[in-house]
Amino acid sequence: xTDPTYTPPRVxxxxxxxxxxxxxxxxxxxxxxxxKELPVGKHPLQLYSxxxxxxxxxxxxxxxxxxxxFEGAEYDAHLIRITECDQFGSGFVGxxxxxxxxxxxxxxxxxxxxxxxxGAILLYLAEKFGAFVPxxxxxxxxxxxxxxxxxxxxxxxxxxxGHFYAYAPEKYEYPIxxxxxxxxxxxxxxxxxxxxxxxxxxxxxxxxxxxIWPWYGALVDNKVYEAAEFLQTHTYTNVVxxxxxxxxxxxxxxxxxxxxxxxxxxxxxxxxHDASDFENRTQDKLDAGxxx
Numbered sequence: 609x610t611d612p613t614y615t616p617p618r619v620x621x622x623x624x625x626x627x628x629x630x631x632x633x634x635x636x637x638x639x640x641x642x643x644k645e646l647p648v649g650k651h652p653l654q655l656y657s658x659x660x661x662x663x664x665x666x667x668x669x670x671x672x673x674x675x676x677x678f679e680g681a682e683y684d685a686h687l688i689r690i691t692e693c694d695q696f697g698s699g700f701v702g703x704x705x706x707x708x709x710x711x712x713x714x715x716x717x718x719x720x721x722x723x724x725x726x727g728a729i730l731l732y733l734a735e736k737f738g739a740f741v742p743x744x745x746x747x748x749x750x751x752x753x754x755x756x757x758x759x760x761x762x763x764x765x766x767x768x769x770g771h772f773y774a775y776a777p778e779k780y781e782y783p784i785x786x787x788x789x790x791x792x793x794x795x796x797x798x799x800x801x802x803x804x805x806x807x808x809x810x811x812x813x814x815x816x817x818x819x820i821w822p823w824y825g826a827l828v829d830n831k832v833y834e835a836a837e838f839l840q841t842h843t844y845t846n847v848v849x850x851x852x853x854x855x856x857x858x859x860x861x862x863x864x865x866x867x868x869x870x871x872x873x874x875x876x877x878x879x880x881h882d883a884s885d886f887e888n889r890t891q892d893k894l895d896a897g898x899x900x
Contacts (some may be wrong), residue, residue, distance in 0.1 A: 622636050648715075714736075872890035875890070
Protein backbone atom coordinates (compact mmCIF):
# COMPACT_ATOMS: atom_id res chain seq x y z
CA UNK A 609 0.00 0.00 0.00
CA THR A 610 1.29 3.45 -0.81
CA ASP A 611 1.73 6.27 1.70
CA PRO A 612 -1.82 7.12 2.90
CA THR A 613 -1.04 10.82 3.28
CA TYR A 614 -1.60 13.19 0.38
CA THR A 615 -0.77 16.83 -0.08
CA PRO A 616 -2.89 18.37 -2.87
CA PRO A 617 -0.92 20.29 -5.48
CA ARG A 618 -1.67 23.93 -6.15
CA VAL A 619 -3.31 22.94 -9.46
CA UNK A 620 -5.07 19.60 -9.96
CA UNK A 621 -4.21 17.60 -13.10
CA UNK A 622 -5.94 14.54 -14.43
CA UNK A 623 -4.20 11.19 -13.93
CA UNK A 624 -6.16 8.83 -16.15
CA UNK A 625 -4.62 5.76 -14.47
CA UNK A 626 -5.63 6.59 -10.90
CA UNK A 627 -9.37 5.94 -10.98
CA UNK A 628 -9.52 2.28 -10.02
CA UNK A 629 -11.90 -0.18 -11.66
CA UNK A 630 -13.77 2.48 -13.62
CA UNK A 631 -10.81 4.64 -14.59
CA UNK A 632 -11.49 4.11 -18.29
CA UNK A 633 -14.93 5.73 -18.14
CA UNK A 634 -14.26 8.64 -15.79
CA UNK A 635 -12.89 11.89 -17.16
CA UNK A 636 -13.03 15.57 -16.23
CA UNK A 637 -14.63 16.75 -19.48
CA UNK A 638 -18.04 16.27 -21.07
CA UNK A 639 -19.19 15.72 -24.63
CA UNK A 640 -18.96 12.83 -27.09
CA UNK A 641 -15.77 10.95 -27.84
CA UNK A 642 -17.02 9.34 -31.05
CA UNK A 643 -19.87 9.43 -33.55
CA LYS A 644 -22.50 6.76 -33.03
CA GLU A 645 -26.21 6.93 -33.70
CA LEU A 646 -28.63 5.37 -31.25
CA PRO A 647 -30.86 2.51 -32.33
CA VAL A 648 -34.59 3.16 -32.45
CA GLY A 649 -37.23 0.50 -31.89
CA LYS A 650 -40.92 0.30 -32.66
CA HIS A 651 -42.42 1.82 -29.52
CA PRO A 652 -42.88 5.48 -28.59
CA LEU A 653 -40.67 5.15 -25.51
CA GLN A 654 -37.01 4.47 -26.20
CA LEU A 655 -34.84 3.65 -23.17
CA TYR A 656 -31.05 3.58 -23.33
CA SER A 657 -29.74 1.99 -20.17
CA UNK A 658 -27.96 -0.68 -18.17
CA UNK A 659 -29.24 -2.64 -15.17
CA UNK A 660 -27.35 -0.70 -12.54
CA UNK A 661 -29.52 0.50 -9.64
CA UNK A 662 -30.27 3.74 -11.48
CA UNK A 663 -31.24 1.87 -14.63
CA UNK A 664 -33.39 -0.65 -12.76
CA UNK A 665 -35.51 2.16 -11.28
CA UNK A 666 -36.84 3.02 -14.73
CA UNK A 667 -37.40 -0.50 -16.06
CA UNK A 668 -39.34 -1.34 -12.89
CA UNK A 669 -41.48 1.76 -13.44
CA UNK A 670 -42.17 0.86 -17.06
CA UNK A 671 -43.04 -2.75 -16.20
CA UNK A 672 -45.32 -1.57 -13.37
CA UNK A 673 -47.12 0.79 -15.76
CA UNK A 674 -47.64 -2.04 -18.25
CA UNK A 675 -48.89 -4.31 -15.45
CA UNK A 676 -51.47 -1.60 -14.66
CA UNK A 677 -52.69 -1.69 -18.26
CA PHE A 678 -51.07 1.48 -19.64
CA GLU A 679 -50.46 0.38 -23.23
CA GLY A 680 -48.70 3.64 -24.03
CA ALA A 681 -45.90 2.57 -21.69
CA GLU A 682 -44.66 -0.08 -24.12
CA TYR A 683 -40.98 0.52 -24.64
CA ASP A 684 -37.78 -0.55 -26.32
CA ALA A 685 -34.82 -0.93 -23.95
CA HIS A 686 -31.43 -0.68 -25.64
CA LEU A 687 -28.29 -1.85 -23.85
CA ILE A 688 -25.65 0.78 -23.12
CA ARG A 689 -22.40 -0.90 -22.11
CA ILE A 690 -20.73 1.75 -20.00
CA THR A 691 -17.44 -0.13 -19.68
CA GLU A 692 -17.22 0.02 -23.48
CA CYS A 693 -17.95 3.77 -23.37
CA ASP A 694 -21.26 3.59 -25.28
CA GLN A 695 -22.43 6.53 -23.17
CA PHE A 696 -19.90 8.79 -24.90
CA GLY A 697 -21.31 8.22 -28.38
CA SER A 698 -22.74 11.30 -30.07
CA GLY A 699 -26.26 9.87 -30.16
CA PHE A 700 -26.35 9.11 -26.46
CA VAL A 701 -24.86 12.47 -25.53
CA GLY A 702 -27.64 14.03 -27.60
CA UNK A 703 -30.19 12.44 -25.27
CA UNK A 704 -28.18 12.87 -22.09
CA UNK A 705 -25.44 15.52 -22.15
CA UNK A 706 -24.25 14.16 -18.80
CA UNK A 707 -23.29 10.79 -20.39
CA UNK A 708 -24.90 8.68 -17.64
CA UNK A 709 -27.54 5.97 -17.88
CA UNK A 710 -30.49 5.87 -17.99
CA UNK A 711 -31.74 8.13 -20.75
CA UNK A 712 -35.26 8.18 -22.20
CA UNK A 713 -36.57 9.47 -25.51
CA UNK A 714 -40.33 9.91 -25.77
CA UNK A 715 -41.12 9.80 -29.47
CA UNK A 716 -44.87 10.10 -28.92
CA UNK A 717 -44.28 13.86 -28.93
CA UNK A 718 -43.15 15.93 -31.91
CA UNK A 719 -40.40 16.83 -31.52
CA UNK A 720 -39.37 13.92 -29.32
CA UNK A 721 -38.81 14.71 -25.64
CA UNK A 722 -35.56 13.70 -24.01
CA UNK A 723 -35.46 12.95 -20.29
CA UNK A 724 -32.33 12.16 -18.31
CA UNK A 725 -31.55 11.52 -14.63
CA UNK A 726 -33.38 8.52 -13.21
CA GLY A 727 -35.50 10.52 -10.78
CA ALA A 728 -36.60 12.88 -13.53
CA ILE A 729 -37.57 9.93 -15.71
CA LEU A 730 -39.66 8.38 -12.91
CA LEU A 731 -41.47 11.65 -12.32
CA TYR A 732 -41.97 12.27 -16.04
CA LEU A 733 -43.54 8.84 -16.52
CA ALA A 734 -45.66 9.18 -13.38
CA GLU A 735 -47.09 12.48 -14.62
CA LYS A 736 -47.48 11.27 -18.19
CA PHE A 737 -49.61 8.31 -17.12
CA GLY A 738 -51.05 9.63 -13.87
CA ALA A 739 -49.78 6.75 -11.80
CA PHE A 740 -47.61 5.93 -8.78
CA VAL A 741 -47.60 9.42 -7.30
CA PRO A 742 -50.35 10.38 -4.80
CA UNK A 743 -52.72 13.06 -6.04
CA UNK A 744 -53.39 14.72 -2.69
CA UNK A 745 -50.92 17.52 -1.85
CA UNK A 746 -49.62 15.95 1.36
CA UNK A 747 -49.13 12.53 -0.17
CA UNK A 748 -47.46 13.96 -3.27
CA UNK A 749 -45.11 16.05 -1.15
CA UNK A 750 -44.14 13.01 0.94
CA UNK A 751 -43.53 10.88 -2.15
CA UNK A 752 -41.40 13.51 -3.88
CA UNK A 753 -39.46 14.21 -0.71
CA UNK A 754 -38.40 10.56 -0.55
CA UNK A 755 -37.68 10.46 -4.29
CA UNK A 756 -35.28 13.36 -3.92
CA UNK A 757 -33.91 11.89 -0.70
CA UNK A 758 -32.77 8.91 -2.72
CA UNK A 759 -31.30 11.02 -5.47
CA UNK A 760 -29.25 12.93 -2.92
CA UNK A 761 -28.30 9.87 -0.89
CA UNK A 762 -27.10 7.74 -3.80
CA UNK A 763 -23.87 9.69 -4.05
CA UNK A 764 -22.98 8.65 -0.50
CA UNK A 765 -23.95 5.01 -1.04
CA UNK A 766 -22.61 4.44 -4.54
CA UNK A 767 -20.03 7.08 -5.23
CA UNK A 768 -18.79 7.16 -1.65
CA UNK A 769 -19.14 3.85 0.18
CA GLY A 770 -19.32 1.65 -2.92
CA HIS A 771 -16.27 3.23 -4.50
CA PHE A 772 -13.97 3.12 -1.49
CA TYR A 773 -15.18 -0.25 -0.15
CA ALA A 774 -15.45 -2.19 -3.41
CA TYR A 775 -13.79 -0.42 -6.33
CA ALA A 776 -10.92 1.81 -5.21
CA PRO A 777 -7.50 0.38 -6.12
CA GLU A 778 -6.42 0.55 -2.46
CA LYS A 779 -8.37 0.34 0.81
CA TYR A 780 -8.16 3.20 3.28
CA GLU A 781 -9.76 3.22 6.70
CA TYR A 782 -10.86 6.84 6.85
CA PRO A 783 -13.07 7.02 3.69
CA ILE A 784 -14.52 3.54 4.28
CA UNK A 785 -15.43 4.41 7.86
CA UNK A 786 -16.76 7.82 6.83
CA UNK A 787 -19.10 6.43 4.21
CA UNK A 788 -20.05 3.27 6.12
CA UNK A 789 -21.24 5.50 8.96
CA UNK A 790 -23.37 7.54 6.56
CA UNK A 791 -24.85 4.49 4.79
CA UNK A 792 -25.81 2.95 8.13
CA UNK A 793 -27.44 6.24 9.10
CA UNK A 794 -29.41 6.16 5.85
CA UNK A 795 -30.50 2.58 6.53
CA UNK A 796 -31.65 3.69 9.96
CA UNK A 797 -33.63 6.54 8.40
CA UNK A 798 -35.40 4.04 6.15
CA UNK A 799 -35.91 1.52 8.95
CA UNK A 800 -37.59 4.10 11.16
CA UNK A 801 -39.77 5.30 8.28
CA UNK A 802 -40.88 1.77 7.44
CA UNK A 803 -41.63 0.85 11.04
CA UNK A 804 -45.13 2.31 10.79
CA UNK A 805 -45.70 2.30 7.02
CA UNK A 806 -46.09 -0.44 4.46
CA UNK A 807 -44.25 1.53 1.80
CA UNK A 808 -41.76 4.37 1.88
CA UNK A 809 -44.25 7.22 1.50
CA UNK A 810 -47.15 5.59 3.32
CA UNK A 811 -49.71 2.93 2.46
CA UNK A 812 -49.36 3.46 -1.31
CA UNK A 813 -46.67 1.96 -3.53
CA UNK A 814 -45.04 4.85 -5.38
CA UNK A 815 -42.06 5.97 -7.43
CA UNK A 816 -40.29 6.56 -4.10
CA UNK A 817 -40.20 2.78 -3.57
CA UNK A 818 -39.07 2.23 -7.16
CA UNK A 819 -36.23 4.69 -6.70
CA ILE A 820 -35.01 3.43 -3.34
CA TRP A 821 -35.39 -0.35 -3.72
CA PRO A 822 -32.74 -0.91 -6.44
CA TRP A 823 -30.11 0.69 -4.20
CA TYR A 824 -31.04 -0.25 -0.64
CA GLY A 825 -32.88 -3.46 -1.37
CA ALA A 826 -29.86 -4.65 -3.33
CA LEU A 827 -27.61 -3.63 -0.45
CA VAL A 828 -29.72 -5.60 2.04
CA ASP A 829 -29.68 -8.60 -0.33
CA ASN A 830 -25.89 -8.38 -0.71
CA LYS A 831 -26.25 -7.80 -4.45
CA VAL A 832 -24.13 -4.65 -4.52
CA TYR A 833 -20.63 -4.30 -3.04
CA GLU A 834 -20.90 -7.60 -1.08
CA ALA A 835 -21.17 -5.48 2.03
CA ALA A 836 -24.27 -6.84 3.79
CA GLU A 837 -22.25 -8.53 6.53
CA PHE A 838 -19.91 -5.56 6.90
CA LEU A 839 -22.85 -3.19 7.35
CA GLN A 840 -25.00 -5.72 9.29
CA THR A 841 -27.93 -4.94 7.03
CA HIS A 842 -30.01 -7.77 8.53
CA THR A 843 -30.47 -5.67 11.67
CA TYR A 844 -32.64 -3.18 9.75
CA THR A 845 -35.63 -5.48 9.97
CA ASN A 846 -38.20 -3.10 8.51
CA VAL A 847 -36.01 -2.46 5.47
CA VAL A 848 -35.58 -6.23 5.06
CA UNK A 849 -39.37 -6.74 5.24
CA UNK A 850 -39.98 -4.03 2.65
CA UNK A 851 -37.22 -5.38 0.41
CA UNK A 852 -38.74 -8.86 0.40
CA UNK A 853 -42.21 -7.47 -0.24
CA UNK A 854 -41.10 -5.61 -3.36
CA UNK A 855 -39.09 -8.59 -4.60
CA UNK A 856 -42.33 -10.55 -4.85
CA UNK A 857 -43.83 -8.13 -7.38
CA UNK A 858 -43.76 -9.56 -10.90
CA UNK A 859 -43.02 -6.17 -12.45
CA UNK A 860 -40.03 -5.73 -10.15
CA UNK A 861 -38.74 -9.17 -11.11
CA UNK A 862 -39.05 -8.30 -14.79
CA UNK A 863 -37.66 -4.80 -14.40
CA UNK A 864 -34.43 -5.95 -12.80
CA UNK A 865 -33.77 -8.31 -15.74
CA UNK A 866 -33.92 -5.65 -18.46
CA UNK A 867 -30.55 -4.46 -19.79
CA UNK A 868 -28.82 -6.87 -17.41
CA UNK A 869 -25.57 -8.21 -18.89
CA UNK A 870 -24.09 -10.15 -15.96
CA UNK A 871 -25.06 -12.86 -13.50
CA UNK A 872 -27.32 -15.84 -14.17
CA UNK A 873 -28.00 -15.94 -17.95
CA UNK A 874 -31.65 -16.81 -17.29
CA UNK A 875 -32.00 -13.41 -15.57
CA UNK A 876 -30.31 -11.44 -18.32
CA UNK A 877 -32.45 -9.69 -20.93
CA UNK A 878 -29.91 -7.55 -22.73
CA UNK A 879 -32.55 -5.74 -24.78
CA UNK A 880 -36.29 -5.61 -24.38
CA HIS A 881 -38.57 -4.86 -27.33
CA ASP A 882 -41.67 -6.90 -26.48
CA ALA A 883 -43.21 -8.53 -23.42
CA SER A 884 -42.55 -11.93 -24.96
CA ASP A 885 -38.81 -11.27 -24.75
CA PHE A 886 -38.86 -12.33 -21.10
CA GLU A 887 -39.89 -15.81 -22.22
CA ASN A 888 -37.99 -16.07 -25.48
CA ARG A 889 -34.89 -13.89 -25.45
CA THR A 890 -33.16 -14.20 -22.10
CA GLN A 891 -29.49 -14.90 -22.50
CA ASP A 892 -29.67 -18.58 -21.57
CA LYS A 893 -32.14 -19.18 -24.41
CA LEU A 894 -30.13 -17.16 -26.91
CA ASP A 895 -26.97 -19.04 -25.93
CA ALA A 896 -28.78 -22.39 -26.26
CA GLY A 897 -30.01 -21.39 -29.71
CA UNK A 898 -26.48 -20.58 -30.88
CA UNK A 899 -25.16 -23.90 -29.55
CA UNK A 900 -27.85 -26.04 -31.20
